[in-house]
Amino acid sequence: MGTHIGAYMGAVRSYLTTDLSTLEDTARANIGFGIGYRTASLIELGVDLDLGLGQTFEPEIDRPVFAFDLLTEPRILAHYYETESFSAYAGVGLLSILFDLELEGINQAGAGPTFIVGVQWRTDRHSLLYLEGSISPFYDWLAYRYRDPTESELEADPLLSEVRIDGEWFTIVRLTLGYRLSAL
Numbered sequence: 001m002g003t004h005i006g007a008y009m010g011a012v013r014s015y016l017t018t019d020l021s022t023l024e025d026t027a028r029a030n031i032g033f034g035i036g037y038r039t040a041s042l043i044e045l046g047v048d049l050d051l052g053l054g055q056t057f058e059p060e061i062d063r064p065v066f067a068f069d070l071l072t073e074p075r076i077l078a079h080y081y082e083t084e085s086f087s088a089y090a091g092v093g094l095l096s097i098l099f100d101l102e103l104e105g106i107n108q109a110g111a112g113p114t115f116i117v118g119v120q121w122r123t124d125r126h127s128l129l130y131l132e133g134s135i136s137p138f139y140d141w142l143a144y145r146y147r148d149p150t151e152s153e154l155e156a157d158p159l160l161s162e163v164r165i166d167g168e169w170f171t172i173v174r175l176t177l178g179y180r181l182s183a184l
Contacts, residue, residue, distance in 0.1 A: 002128070003033045004178025008052060008071065011138065011170030013064060014099040014107035015057040021144045023099070023108055023170050026064075029053045030071060030174075038182070044077040044089070056100040056107055067100040067107075073114060085122045092116065095136045095172065110140035112172070120180070128180040136172045143168040 008030055011023035030053065036046025052069030075093030082088075093116055099108035118132030146162040153160055 001033070001035050002130075002178050002180030003031075004048070004050075004130075004176045005029070005031050006050075006174060006176035006178075008097075008172060008174045010172040011140075012052070012069070012097075012099075012172060013055045013057070014067065016100075016107040017057075017059050019146060021108065021142055022168065023140055023143065024057070026055060028055060028069070030069075032071070034178070034180075036075075036180075042079045042082075044079065044091075045075070046077070047072065047074045052097070054099060067102070070098045070101055072096050075114070075116060077116065077118075087120045087122075088118070089120070090115075090117045093134070095134075095138065095174075097138070097172075106142070108140050108142050110138050110142070110170075112136045112138035112169075114174075118176075122182075126181055128182050130176075130178050130180060132174075132176040132178070134174045134176075136174075138170045138172045139167060140170060141167050 009027040013024040013026040030050040032050030034048040038044045050071040054067045054069035055064040056067040058065045073093045073095045077089045077091035079087045079089045093114035095114040096111040114134045114136040116134040120128045120130035149160045
């Protein structure tokens with residue numbers, strides 16, 4: 001069990017208008033907690049839950065405003081190097097984010113695999129400090145944009161004025177600094 005602070009960067013600002021639904025590049029802070037279990041082997045299982053201090057584009061005032069995001073990440077880690085006070089690990093997870101949580105709904109939502117690397121230092125028998133980085137190819141299933149039709153599409157439907165493209169891949173990077181209680 002632990003708590004952490006960090007930043008999530010890349011395509012993390014939600015943008016929604018009638019013509020475009022996407023994520024824009026920026027960096028935002030997050031705070032969260034995690035629970036996990038270290039097996040008798042080198043494997044650790046866990047899940048992190050974070051509140052992101054995000055941003056969303058507000059079309060009425062034509063600028064970004066503050067928004068809450070919800071990040072969840074189940075994960076499997078392998079400690080490939082360990083000493084009594086230090087450990088290095090790598091692993092995989094599944095990052096999912098709901099962008100701009102509000103009563104009216106969400107602006108963007110998606111998920112993607114996460115590749116994680118980190119180090120941790122044991123400060124005493126039951127305490128760990130850790131520093132972690134991760135990268136995720138992230139698919140936003142609420143993203144959409146419009147494009148002009150191709151010649152073949154116009155031949156099939158001469159009245160077609162634009163084609164909607166749903167979904168889009170982005171990249172998200174996370175840096176996390178945290179504290180864990182551990183049973184040793």
